[in-house]
Amino acid sequence: MQELEMWSLDELCDHAFDIFEELAADNLSAEDYQFYQQHYEARGYVDLVVPGADWLDTVNQELEPELHFEAQIGVTGENGSADLVLARILLSREKHETLCHALWRGQ
Numbered sequence: 892m893q894e895l896e897m898w899s900l901d902e903l904c905d906h907a908f909d910i911f912e913e914l915a916a917d918n919l920s921a922e923d924y925q926f927y928q929q930h931y932e933a934r935g936y937v938d939l940v941v942p943g944a945d946w947l948d949t950v951n952q953e954l955e956p957e958l959h960f961e962a963q964i965g966v967t968g969e970n971g972s973a974d975l976v977l978a979r980i981l982l983s984r985e986k987h988e989t990l991c992h993a994l995w996r997g998q
Contacts, residue, residue, distance in 0.1 A: 897984045898984045900960075903939060906982065907937055907962030910980055911993075915978070919978075920996075923996055930966045931966065935966055936965060937963070937964045939962055942959050949992055949994075958984055959983055959984075961979055961980070961981055962981075963979055964979075965977045965978070978995050979993070979994045980992070980994075
């Protein structure tokens with residue numbers, strides 16, 4: 892059996908961010924995209940979390956918590972305000988799996 896080639900968690904964050912950067916202008920409102928552009932250097936973030944049950948309706952397959960991650964990308968809040976999640980991107984750690992779904996703020 893062939894061993895799977897896996898992204899490290901840091902590589903997966905970078906991969907998610909690359910996807911976000913490529914698609915954000917076409918999928919965010921003009922206001923959200925402009926806000927992101929103004930603040931990403933100082934306050935932009937990507938967090939990896941275990942995918943929630945809501946992804947099952949989108950992907951129509953079982954997700955393995957050690958293999959599949961949701962990358963939440965956004966801008967951290969200021970002065971105690973909540974973080975602004977701009978996109979949730981579902982990815983696999985397996986480098987050759989094409990699973991990639993994105994849910995964008997406002998859609």
